[in-house]
Amino acid sequence: MSFSMDIKKELTRIETSGICCKEYELTGIIRAGIVIRKYKGKPRVLFTTENASLSRHLYSRVKELYKNSPDIFILKTRRFHNHTVYRLEFTHLLGEEMKMIMKKMGISIDGEKISYKNIKIRKRCCKRAYLRGCFLAGGSITDPDRSYHLEVTFPSLLLAQECISLLKEFDIESRHIERKGHYLVYLKEGQEIVDFLNVIGAHNALLKLENIRILKDMRNQVNRIVNCETANLEKTVNASLRHVDSIKYIAETRGLDSLPENLREIAVLRLENPDASLSELGQMLNPALSKSGVNHRLRKIDRIAENIRLNGI
Numbered sequence: 001m002s003f004s005m006d007i008k009k010e011l012t013r014i015e016t017s018g019i020c021c022k023e024y025e026l027t028g029i030i031r032a033g034i035v036i037r038k039y040k041g042k043p044r045v046l047f048t049t050e051n052a053s054l055s056r057h058l059y060s061r062v063k064e065l066y067k068n069s070p071d072i073f074i075l076k077t078r079r080f081h082n083h084t085v086y087r088l089e090f091t092h093l094l095g096e097e098m099k100m101i102m103k104k105m106g107i108s109i110d111g112e113k114i115s116y117k118n119i120k121i122r123k124r125c126c127k128r129a130y131l132r133g134c135f136l137a138g139g140s141i142t143d144p145d146r147s148y149h150l151e152v153t154f155p156s157l158l159l160a161q162e163c164i165s166l167l168k169e170f171d172i173e174s175r176h177i178e179r180k181g182h183y184l185v186y187l188k189e190g191q192e193i194v195d196f197l198n199v200i201g202a203h204n205a206l207l208k209l210e211n212i213r214i215l216k217d218m219r220n221q222v223n224r225i226v227n228c229e230t231a232n233l234e235k236t237v238n239a240s241l242r243h244v245d246s247i248k249y250i251a252e253t254r255g256l257d258s259l260p261e262n263l264r265e266i267a268v269l270r271l272e273n274p275d276a277s278l279s280e281l282g283q284m285l286n287p288a289l290s291k292s293g294v295n296h297r298l299r300k301i302d303r304i305a306e307n308i309r310l311n312g313i
């Protein structure tokens, strides 16, 4: 199951106590989710989802709040994988009473045309509920193992802007773009997504996302350390190879006996211990020598070899 599906399943199981919040959550679902499709010459008001728990949730909320139920159709399609689409139809409910309810939701339906008005949500609990409804109907989130992206699709610019300003009230900065006549409100930062999940009450999903973020951070840190150590190791190995090269060259040309005693001593140790670090070589000397002391002597040897290469013996 995708991360989006997981979250929506979690959201439909939230025990909303207040009737106010139930109404606003439903308002969010309806505003973000219903469409009008013409079928056999007649416009029909539909809500379509692939999410079984969302279709059950919407059905039972409408029944609970308005003592009416939408028709429900289950369609099996062979497109993509063999998946199931749940279609809820509200057309037959559009009597005077339902039209009043829709009006309260800021929706007016005129034949095939659907239009939206801004609604005023007073209470903070209801704002959360409304955003939850919008996410249930039009939201999706990428698997946080891959990347951070959360979006909610709306059928009108007015709804997208309303969502953006509601999010601002919770200190969440979002942006929107238009795509094929739809308006997408989206979040790109891990922290913003965590805040959003908190606002809409998806606490399990939030914990899961936080865990992934922590793991990712740790993995990055470990990678940085490993890269740094690899680079250092490479430097050490290259230096050691260069020293051994110089020493062998001196041995073959002037002979190691030509070196002053302090250099000859370190040259022999280096040849015998090509894998030892500079500090380890220093420890082998008597008296012991610091890392920088060893480095200094080996650089002198490098220069002598270089001199022989350039000027001959």
Ligand SMILES: [Zn+2]
Residues within 6 Å of the ligand: 018, 020, 021, 022, 123, 124, 125, 126, 127, 129
């Ligand atoms: Zn409320």
